[in-house]
Amino acid sequence: MRFTALTLIAAIALPSFAVADSIDDAIKARQGYYQVVKHNAGALFGMAQGKIDYDAAKASSAAKDLAALAHFGNDGMWPAGSSKADRPGKTRALPIIWETYPAIGEKVAAFKKAATAMAGSAGNGLDALKADVSALGASCKGCHDTYRAKDF
Ligand code: HEC
Incomplete structure (x- = not known):
């Protein structure tokens, strides 16, 4: 039996x-x-604050995953009509994200830069991690202050 693209499409229940x-x-x-x-940034913040024991391998792994996440192209997760004004109670994403787009890209760039720096330093000792942690925390806050509401 010959499977054509059409029969394949028909066979997969979409x-x-x-x-x-x-x-x-x-x-x-x-x-x-x-x-x-x-989850990943929290491990790094916890180690910097002394709430979690520093572990080079764990720090490095968390920072590398965070850098990968920062570079994740997640455009499809922000469709028009998905702001807090459109979906109250479900999201904290403020309408200004769409109204001023692509301005939010500056905040994404700051997050990418901070996460990349952290990926290079987190495994090199607690002092190296601490040197880059403020910029990382500021990159989260910098975006949340403008683009994320306090409540849903
Ligand atoms: C470019 C902007 C931006 C950056 C950078 C950013 N965030 Fe956010 N974050 C958001 C927005 C917008 C939401 C709200 C999403 C929603 O509710 O639809 C959010 C939501 C969250 C949430 C709540 C998710 C949930 O379950 O509702 C957490 C936790 C969070 N961010 C942590 C962080 C941390 C930690 C960092 C930095 C390491 C960070 N974010 C960096 C914009 C950003």
């Missing part, structure tokens, strides 16, 4: 999403993305 669902899915995806960001 779920169909309503538009509202796809917007809610995008919101959930970006919030999940930021949870992974927090």
Whole structure:
């Protein structure tokens, strides 16, 4: 039996999403993305603050994952119609993200720069990690202050 592209497509059951669902899915995806960001950045913040024992291998691994996340092209997670004004109670993403786009790119660039620096230094001792941690924390806060609401 010869499988053509058409029979293959027919054989795969593709779920169909309503538009509202796809917007809610995008919101959930970006919030999940930021949870992974927090998981890795949190380990680095914890070590810098002495709340977690410094471990070079763990620090390096967290910082490398964070740098990969910072470079993640997540444009599809920010569809029009997914701001806090459109989906109150579901997202903290402020409408200004879309109104002033691509200005938010400056904040993404600061995050990329800080995460890349951290990926290079986190495994080289606690002092090296500490030297880059302020810029990393500032890159999160810098974006949240302008683009993320305090409440959902
Ligand atoms: C370019 C902007 C930007 C940068 C940089 C950024 N964030 Fe965020 N973050 C957001 C926005 C916008 C939201 C709200 C997303 C939503 O609710 O749809 C968010 C949400 C979050 C959340 C909540 C996710 C949830 O479950 O609702 C956490 C935690 C978070 N960010 C941590 C961080 C940390 C830690 C950093 C730095 C290492 C960081 N973010 C860097 C913009 C940014």
